[in-house]
Every structure is written in C-alpha cells, then in structure tokens.
Amino acid sequence: MTRKFLLAFLALSVSLVLQAWLAGAxxxxxxxxxxxxxxxxxxxxxxxxTLALGVAFVxxxxxxxxxxxxxxxxxxxxxHLLYRLAPWQIWIMIPAAIVVGFTALLFxxxxxxxxAAPGLFFGDLFAGILFGYLAFxxxxxx
Amino acid sequence: xxTYHPWVLIVYAAALAALLFLRPWYGWTLRAWLAxxxxxxxxxxxxxxxxxALKAELxxxxxxxxxxPQASPHYLRAMxxxxxxxxxxxxxxxxxxxxxxxxxxxxxxFQGILIGRVSRVFADTAxxxxxxxxxxxxxxxxxxxxxxxxxxxxxxxxxxxxVKSAALHAGDVIYSAxxxxxxGLPVAEVVSTSTSPDNLFIQADLSFAYxxxxxxxxxxxx
Numbered sequence: 001m002t003r004k005f006l007l008a009f010l011a012l013s014v015s016l017v018l019q020a021w022l023a024g025a026x027x028x029x030x031x032x033x034x035x036x037x038x039x040x041x042x043x044x045x046x047x048x049x050t051l052a053l054g055v056a057f058v059x060x061x062x063x064x065x066x067x068x069x070x071x072x073x074x075x076x077x078x079x080h081l082l083y084r085l086a087p088w089q090i091w092i093m094i095p096a097a098i099v100v101g102f103t104a105l106l107f108x109x110x111x112x113x114x115x116a117a118p119g120l121f122f123g124d125l126f127a128g129i130l131f132g133y134l135a136f137x138x139x140x141x142x
Numbered sequence: 143x144x145t146y147h148p149w150v151l152i153v154y155a156a157a158l159a160a161l162l163f164l165r166p167w168y169g170w171t172l173r174a175w176l177a178x179x180x181x182x183x184x185x186x187x188x189x190x191x192x193x194x195a196l197k198a199e200l201x202x203x204x205x206x207x208x209x210x211p212q213a214s215p216h217y218l219r220a221m222x223x224x225x226x227x228x229x230x231x232x233x234x235x236x237x238x239x240x241x242x243x244x245x246x247x248x249x250x251x252f253q254g255i256l257i258g259r260v261s262r263v264f265a266d267t268a269x270x271x272x273x274x275x276x277x278x279x280x281x282x283x284x285x286x287x288x289x290x291x292x293x294x295x296x297x298x299x300x301x302x303x304x305v306k307s308a309a310l311h312a313g314d315v316i317y318s319a320x321x322x323x324x325x326g327l328p329v330a331e332v333v334s335t336s337t338s339p340d341n342l343f344i345q346a347d348l349s350f351a352y353x354x355x356x357x358x359x360x361x362x363x364x
Contacts, residue, residue: 017176019227024177026355028229046151053158057169058176060162061224062235063264068228109230113276116296120229 004139005047008039011135012051016058028120030102032059033072034128037097038135040080041090048080049073068109075101090140094132102128170224170235217251217361218242223267225355229297232274234258236360239266249323249363252352256280256318256327260362268362273299273329274354282329284346285314291346293329301332304344310335316348324363 015031022029032055040048052073060069079097102125106114114121161168220236238244240263248260250270258272259280271278278295289308291301293316301316310332318327330348338345 020173020176023225023227024355026353028227030228046148046155050151050155050158053155053162057158057162057166058173059227060166060169061226061233062262062269063166063267064262065163068230105228106230109228110276113230113296116276116294117229117298120297124229 004042007138008043008047008051008135011035011138012039012055015131015135016055020058029124029127030105031127031131033076033101033105034098034132035135036072036076037079037101037128038094038132039139040076040097041083041094041136042139043080045077045080049077052076068105071105071108075104090136091133094136095129098128098132099125167223173224173227216364218244218364220250220268220360220362222358222360231276232272232278232295232354233261234270234272234357234360236268236270236362237266238362239264239268241265243364244268244362247322249318249327251327251361251363252357252359254328255351256323256329257352257354257357257360259323270360271295272354273350280318280323280329281320282316283319284308284310284316284332290319291316293348299330299348301330301346301348302338302343304335304346306337306342306344308344310344310346316346 012032012035015035019029019031036048036052036055039051043051056069056073059072060066079101083093102121106121218238220238222234223237224235226233234250236244236250244260244263246260246263249256250258250260250272256273258270258275258278260268261271262269273280273293273295274297276296278293278299280293280295282291282293282301283289284291284301284304287309289304289310291304294300294302304310312332312334314332316329316332317325318329319325330350333347333349335344335346337343
C-alpha cells in the first residue's frame with residue numbers, strides 16, 4: 001500500500017469513528033463524507049472507490065438500496081473525475097466541493113429537514129469543511 | 143510509487159460492495175460497536191478490563207430488561223438494530239419485519255409513549271420514522287380540552303394548527319388521534335406556546351420523556 005493510501009485510510013477511520021461516536025450522543029455530523037470529498041483530490045480512482053464503498057458499508061442503516069448512500073459514495077468519485085479534467089487550487093476546491101456536496105446530499109436525503117433546523121445543516125457544513133481541511137493538510141505532505 | 147497491484151483494490155471494492163448489498167448487518171454491527179453505547183471489549187490486556195466490560199454488559203442487559211414494557215397480545219416487541227446516520231432524517235431499523243406480521247403505518251411505542259410509525263417493512267426488519275424526522279406529521283389532541291393539533295416532526299418537533307381559543311398550559315399531555323393508530327397514546331408534553339407566523343393559530347414547543355438515542359427496545363402495535 002502507498003503511504004498516501006494508508007494516511008487516507010487513517011484519516012477516514014478517525015472521521016468514521018468520531019462520526020459514529022458523536023451520533024451515539026445525538027450529534028450528527030457528516031465527517032466521513034467531508035473527508036471522502038477531500039481525499040478525492042489526492043487518491044487514485046480505485047483507492048477512492050474502495051474507501052467510499054467502505055464508508056457506505058459502515059453507514060448503511062437499512063437492508064435496501066438508498067439514494068443517500070449512493071450519492072455519498074458516488075459524489076467523491078465524481079469530484080475526482082472533475083478534478084482530473086480541470087485541476088485547480090485544491091485549498092479552494094475542497095470547501096467548494098464540500099458545500100456543493102452537503103447541499104446536494106440534503107436535497108437527495110430530505111430537503112424538508114433544512115427548514116426544520118437550518119442551524120443543524122450549517123453546523124454540519126462547518127464541521128465538514130474543518131474536517132476536509134484536516135484531511136487536506138494530512139495528505140498534502142504525503 | 144504504487145507497491146500493490148490494482149486488482150487488490152478491485153477485489154476489496156467488490157468485497158465491500160457484496161457486503162453492502164448481501165450482508166448489510168455486518169455494517170450495522172460495526173457502527174454499533176463504534177458508538178458510545180457499545181460495551182464490547184476490544185482490549186484483552188487484563189482481567190480488570192474484562193471485568194469492567196462484563197459489568198458494563200450486565201448493566202446494558204439490565205437496562206434492556208428495564209426497558210422491556212409489559213407486552214400485550216396487541217403489541218410486538220422489537221430491538222433497535224440500526225439508526226439513520228445523518229441529521230437529515232430520524233429513522234430506526236427494528237429486528238422484526240413482514241415475517242412477524244409488521245405492516246407499514248403501525249404505531250411504535252417506547253415505555254407506552256408513541257415514538258414513531260413503521261414507514262417501510264422488509265422480510266426480517268422494519269424501518270421506523272420517528273417523531274424527530276422532518277417529514278413526520280401526526281394529528282393529535284392536547285390536554286383535557288382535547289384541542290386538535292398537528293405534530294410536525296424535526297430536530298425540534300412542534301404542535302401546530304391549534305385554534306387560538308385553546309387554553310393550553312405547560313405540562314398538558316399531547317396524545318395520538320390519527321386514523322390507523324391506537325387512540326390516546328401519549329406523545330409529548332407542552333412546554334410553551336406561541337402564535338404561528340401567519341398569526342392564525344397557536345403552536346406549542348414540546349418536551350419528550352425519553353432520549354431517543356438510548357432507546358433499545360420498542361413495541362409495535364399490531
């Protein structure tokens with residue numbers, strides 16, 4: 001395994017454990033989704049796909065296909081392909097991709113939830129950008 | 143420089159996809175293991191640690207036993223398998239499904255309190271949309287006066303569409319009054335009231351007598 005892939009796996013594991021731990025306490029943050037989006041700028045497609053499927057496997061909550069999980073695994077792969085086509089400043093693209101991804105995930109999952117508690121969405125988004133940058137700094141030097 | 147063959151990753155990805163579709167409960171178990179409620183021992187360094195874990199498991203079993211309500215023939219007991227992992231919805235996956243006679247729309251209670259409705263049924267599992275889901279809506283009545291209202295779910299559920307003449311007080315019980323559900327199941331209590339944004343109705347903030355994150359056993363109305 002490459003050093004970059006191992007670091008990515010570690011960063012994703014940390015975000016998944018923290019996300020599950022916080023969810024058990026009633027705080028729902030999509031840290032692993034944000035980390036996956038950040039990893040899309042550093043990993044090969046196959047590496048990213050493997051990690052995305054791993055996240056979908058752990059976060060799955062029902063014995064049926066889910067548009068939410070398909071988006072969660074597919075969006076980082078799409079970002080990866082877009083970045084390969086049009087590479088730009090990663091430190092700007094990461095928060096932009098996270099904002100677009102979180103907003104799209106909201107509309108895929110339950111658009112009505114935004115009106116019910118917009119503060120939760122913005123808190124989630126802020127934590128996501130923070131984690132995206134953490135993953136960025138972890139991998140930028142690898 | 144890559145030091146592994148791409149086929150390794152292809153095999154990993156295929157295995158994960160197969161697990162995701164064919165054995166999803168391994169993922170639920172893994173996530174439950176990561177959550178703070180988990181008491182499974184991952185450190186076998188010493189007997190003291192094992193003893194602590196056993197004590198914790200005993201406490202968890204006692205908690206589950208304490209949560210088990212007096213099941214009547216009209217209710218089916220179920221355990222919570224998994225929970226919706228994002229903040230967009232609020233759903234629980236239960237360990238009973240169509241093979242046990244669970245049907246979509248049935249009421250789900252915890253300690254006699256209505257916490258949600260069965261929204262989707264699988265062969266051996268059922269998905270519950272809880273009161274804290276933003277798409278949840280339930281006709282209810284409030285207090286001794288029996289004022290009609292509509293509970294609108296979300297992170298902070300409210301009782302809405304209450305007539306302005308309703309005399310509501312903090313502590314008034316809100317109970318179910320919806321077709322297809324048992325009448326009179328308690329749902330929440332009124333905390334405070336305010337006028338709706340359109341100035342036509344009263345709305346009430348609610349308090350709930352349970353923490354949904356700690357609920358492990360429920361009853362499904364049959």
